Amino acid sequence: MYNPRVVDHFNNPRNVGILDGADAQASVENPVCGDLINLYIKVEDGRIKRSSFQAFGCSAAIASSSIATELIQDKTLDEALKITSDTVVGALEGLPSSKMHCAGMAADVIHKAVKNYLDKK
Amino acid sequence: MKKFIYLDHAATTPVHSRVLEAMLPFFTERFCNPSAVYTVAQESRKAVDGARKTVADILGCVPRDVIFTSGGSESDNMAIKGGALALKESGNHIITSAIEHHAVTESCHFMEKLGFEVTYLPVDRYGVARLDALEKAINQRTVLVSIMTANNEVGTIQPVAEISRIVKNHPAGRGRTIIFHTDAVQAAGSLDINVDRLGVDMLSLSSHKFYGPKGVGVFYLRRNTPFISWQNGGSQERNRRAGTENVSGIIGTGVALQLAEENREHYVRHCTRLRDRLIEGIMSAIQDVHLTGHPTERLPNNVSFCFEYVEGESILLSLDFAGIAASSGSACTSASIEPSGVLLAMGVPVQVAHGSLRMTLGTDNTDEDIDYVLSTLAGIVERLRSISPLARKSAHV
Numbered sequence: 001m002y003n004p005r006v007v008d009h010f011n012n013p014r015n016v017g018i019l020d021g022a023d024a025q026a027s028v029e030n031p032v033c034g035d036l037i038n039l040y041i042k043v044e045d046g047r048i049k050r051s052s053f054q055a056f057g058c059s060a061a062i063a064s065s066s067i068a069t070e071l072i073q074d075k076t077l078d079e080a081l082k083i084t085s086d087t088v089v090g091a092l093e094g095l096p097s098s099k100m101h102c103a104g105m106a107a108d109v110i111h112k113a114v115k116n117y118l119d120k121k
Numbered sequence: 122m123k124k125f126i127y128l129d130h131a132a133t134t135p136v137h138s139r140v141l142e143a144m145l146p147f148f149t150e151r152f153c154n155p156s157a158v159y160t161v162a163q164e165s166r167k168a169v170d171g172a173r174k175t176v177a178d179i180l181g182c183v184p185r186d187v188i189f190t191s192g193g194s195e196s197d198n199m200a201i202k203g204g205a206l207a208l209k210e211s212g213n214h215i216i217t218s219a220i221e222h223h224a225v226t227e228s229c230h231f232m233e234k235l236g237f238e239v240t241y242l243p244v245d246r247y248g249v250a251r252l253d254a255l256e257k258a259i260n261q262r263t264v265l266v267s268i269m270t271a272n273n274e275v276g277t278i279q280p281v282a283e284i285s286r287i288v289k290n291h292p293a294g295r296g297r298t299i300i301f302h303t304d305a306v307q308a309a310g311s312l313d314i315n316v317d318r319l320g321v322d323m324l325s326l327s328s329h330k331f332y333g334p335k336g337v338g339v340f341y342l343r344r345n346t347p348f349i350s351w352q353n354g355g356s357q358e359r360n361r362r363a364g365t366e367n368v369s370g371i372i373g374t375g376v377a378l379q380l381a382e383e384n385r386e387h388y389v390r391h392c393t394r395l396r397d398r399l400i401e402g403i404m405s406a407i408q409d410v411h412l413t414g415h416p417t418e419r420l421p422n423n424v425s426f427c428f429e430y431v432e433g434e435s436i437l438l439s440l441d442f443a444g445i446a447a448s449s450g451s452a453c454t455s456a457s458i459e460p461s462g463v464l465l466a467m468g469v470p471v472q473v474a475h476g477s478l479r480m481t482l483g484t485d486n487t488d489e490d491i492d493y494v495l496s497t498l499a500g501i502v503e504r505l506r507s508i509s510p511l512a513r514k515s516a517h518v
């Protein structure tokens with residue numbers, strides 16, 4: 001059902017947990033199936049220097065959040081805001097069609113975390 | 122060979138070797154249409170009649186009350202639609218439970234579109250239909266009641282005989298017929314399915330749930346029960362279900378049900394022991410778990426749990442990687458992205474229902490299988506919890 005890249009990120013998710021000393025945090029809940037993703041970011045000189053996630057959801061949600069933390073690494077806040085659900089799916093080399101919304105959640109939580117950071121400043 | 126432990130027998134079972142053996146000749150040398158007049162075709166006719174007699178003996182009915190169908194779904198459709206439509210002059214009210222299989226529920230929705238009213242009886246927290254609600258729901262317009270013998274997701278066994286007494290003795294039904302149907306698809310091979318002891322007018326079976334072939338089932342229709350046939354054509358099955366018989370499937374059904382019945386005591390003992398080992402093992406190894414379904418009135422092969430803070434699809438995938446096949450009622454496993462209505466009807470909170478896992482045992486499962494599952498599952502749940510924001514102890518980076 002899932003390709004090896006998704007399986008890898010599901011089996012060995014990167015950057016899991018609460019990021020101590022994070023500059024901003026965001027939560028997104030999937031209105032359809034009720035799953036939850038938290039994202040934590042640390043920003044230095046306008047770039048995301050460190051991030052971590054927690055996910056309560058299917059394997060696609062876990063893999064999407066994991067790869068999201070890789071996608072935003074060292075990105076400027078503007079660049080991070082440009083990441084879409086398609087970017088996440090592309091980085092995972094595809095998801096089953098019933099799982100597209102899980103990648104959407106990962107993109108949403110990135111945007112929300114950046115906005116929370118900008119609002120705080 | 123890669124490890125493969127099959128714990129999804131409620132979804133389907135493998136065809137028993139003796140069943141397959143009995144079926145095979147009917148694909149080739151004994152291929153004749155049982156309706157044909159020549160001598161060789163009479164062999165097919167005789168074999169179909171023999172299977173019908175076998176099924177009838179196990180159900181405790183006469184052979185003519187046994188109709189072969191394409192499976193559990195068709196039998197359920199026949200019951201709800203064929204029964205209620207036959208009685209439409211006498212009423213337009215159907216009663217079922219909130220935890221039926223989709224084949225019953227969706228048939229009821231169809232009848233609603235035709236102007237019928239349907240009461241979906243609530244269940245208690247173990248998934249047992251509320252008999253007080255049934256008593257109250259039956260009215261002057263009630264024509265059909267359908268309650269499953271045992272639930273496919275959580276394994277809860279319904280008090281079918283007691284339900285029958287309530288339906289049949291209700292004052293609102295005096296002097297007219299209220300049909301009582303039960304979906305016994307999950308019960309065959311585990312429970313007594315004698316139609317008189319159950320007190321049912323209609324009953325559904327599906328062969329692939331008891332080591333028979335897929336795509337064939339049984340619809341029991343008690344003599345003189347109002348019924349409108351809506352699969353029309355030839356006069357097969359005494360005009361109640363048109364179409365050339367699935368001869369090999371019917372032969373397989375007869376043999377499979379016979380074997381299941383002969384083996385029932387042993388099967389129940391075997392599965393119950395493994396089931397209880399698995400349940401106890403999980404409860405003692407993993408915190409924040411809930412056994413779903415009835416603690417004792419449950420199918421001998423059903424182990425179903427909700428694990429808090431984690432989601433079922435990710436448990437299933439992890440089990441799959443470990444060579445274990447199971448199932449879940451989580452929203453994330455269904456194409457509709459809706460959680461199991463059965464768990465919600467039992468009052469399980471949506472978030473907890475997310476972490477549902479069903480493992481259903483079969484004849485071939487062993488103590489080693491249980492050991493392996495127990496040695497694997499706790500680690501899987503622990504790993505997923507370490508990722509979850511809901512878990513009690515969150516990891517930090």
Ligand SMILES: Cc1ncc(COP(=O)(O)O)c(C=O)c1O
Nearest residue numbers: 192193194222224273306307327
């Ligand atoms: C309780 C119940 N009823 C009906 C069915 C449908 O049976 P079939 O797959 O033969 O159509 C099933 C199996 O999925 C079931 O578990």
Ligand code: FES
Nearest residue numbers: 035057058102453
């Ligand atoms: S998180 Fe529910 S389907 Fe992916």
